[in-house]
Amino acid sequence: MAASSIRPSLGCFSSSSPRFPVSYLSRNLSRTLHVPQSQLFGLNSHKLLRRSVNCLGVAESGKAAQASTATSQDDLLSFVKNDKRRMLHVVYRVGDLDRTIKFYTECLGMKLLRKRDIPEEKYTNAFLGYGPEDSHFVIELTYNYGVDKYDVGAGFGHFGIAVDDVAKTVELVKAKGGKVSREPGPVKGGKTVIAFIEDPDGYKFELLERGPTPEPLCQVMLRVGDLDRAIKFYEKAFGMELLRTRDNPEYKYTIAMMGYGPEDKFPVLELTYNYGVTEYDKGNAYAQIAIGTDDVYKTAEAIKLFGGKITREPGPLPGISTKITACLDPDGWKSVRDWCVEIDHIGQH
Structure with a gap:
């Protein structure tokens, strides 16, 4: 309840009230109003009492609101963590x-x-x-009728694919007419x-040479304008771990x-901050990441609380049981939260 809507009556502070006896009330009103205690029982005592009661009511409601907000944050943090x-x-x-x-x-090899x-x-x-959608991170490609070209933009970075032999994969890409922008070799440093x-x-x-892994589609790299802000958001709102x-x-x-786990076993989000660059052109090609959750409603609350923007309020998709919510992170990158056992289309294309 907002503080302005609280209107306590003087009756609740009568001398018979065990919570607020007159002696307690007069001492505290005197301190609150900065007037001698004796003046509280003069001709203007009722005005002073009314004024002080309102002050106390506002203070108490403010404390209650702060406690409620703290509890809400604690509850949401606990939900996100678990x-x-x-x-x-x-x-x-x-x-x-x-093509x-x-x-x-x-x-x-997909x-x-x-x-x-x-x-x-x-x-x-x-x-x-x-691997199957119910156990692996996968790609959802969208083709819109009649649109043959999109702007990838400067904000999107790359996808990561773990392979057994980078050199052999590159040779295959070349043989199929693909473009190689960086020849195989050790990463700098x-x-x-x-x-x-x-x-x-x-x-x-990015092709990364690794041994056998349960998640060959292992990275999505996005550029952000404030790395500390992005890390905090993905930790608190998305429940990710900073690896x-x-x-x-x-x-x-x-x-x-x-x-949500080690890089060699789970897909990861690679956030990149380039010194001094705070904004990027995101183009219109890259769309979003979908993440599974137990509760899209609580997830939406956490996103709002920790700096995200909800672009689709949580609720079921028409005609099916899947519930989703969609949001933007502080840099404007979009994510969708699915609450489902069966993976289904998220309604954005």
């Missing part, structure tokens, strides 16, 4: 669906998990990945062998790896 979350899929738009499916399956056409809304979806390639729509993929950070002053950037 919520069973995982990264479900990443969504983006392509200009030729069959992209061919590139991902032949060059990157499987086409399912495909569906929605003619009434003029788009087609294709889900690709390295480290030993991990990497390479960078581009798909037909200009999305960059590691690395500062590279020579090249003027810092990265933070965040996720």
Whole structure:
């Protein structure tokens, strides 16, 4: 209840009240109003009492509101910490669906998990990945009828794919006509062998040489304008763990790896801050990440509380049992929260 709506009556402070005897009341009103205690029982005592009671009421309601807010924050933090979350899929738009499916399956070893056409809304979806949707992080491609090109923008960075042999994968990409923007070799300052390639729509993929892993689709890199703010948001609102950070002053950037488990077993979000850059053009190609949650309603509350913006209020999708909420992080990157056992389309394309 707002403080302005509290109107305590003088009757609650009568001398018979065990909570507020006259002696207690007069001492505290005297301190509150900064007047001698004896003046409280003069001709203006009722005015002073009314004035003081209102002050006390406002103070008490303020304390109650602060306590309520603290409790709410504690409850939401506890929920976020204990919520069973995982990264479900990443969504983006392509200009030729069959061409992209061919590139991902032949060059990157993905499987086409399912495909569906929605003619009434003029788009087609294709889900690709390295395992079933109910246990793996997958890609959701969207083709909008008649749109053959998108702007990837400067804010999106790359996707990460873990492979057994980077050099062999790069040779295959070249043989299939793909573009290699960074030849295989150790990462600067480290030993991990990497390479960078581009798909037909200009999305960059970092190939990382690793041993067998349950999640070959292992990274999504996005650029942010305030790394500390982004880390705090993803920890508190999304329940992610800060796995590691690395500062590279020579090249003027810092990265933070965040996720729901170790990098070699779970997909991670790689946040990159370039010194002095606070905003990015996000283009219109990359769409969003979908994350599973036990409760989209509490999730939406946490997002609001910790600096995010809700773009779709939590609730069920028309005609199916899946419940979702959609939001923007402080940098404007979009995420969708699904509450479901069966993975279904999130309604954004």
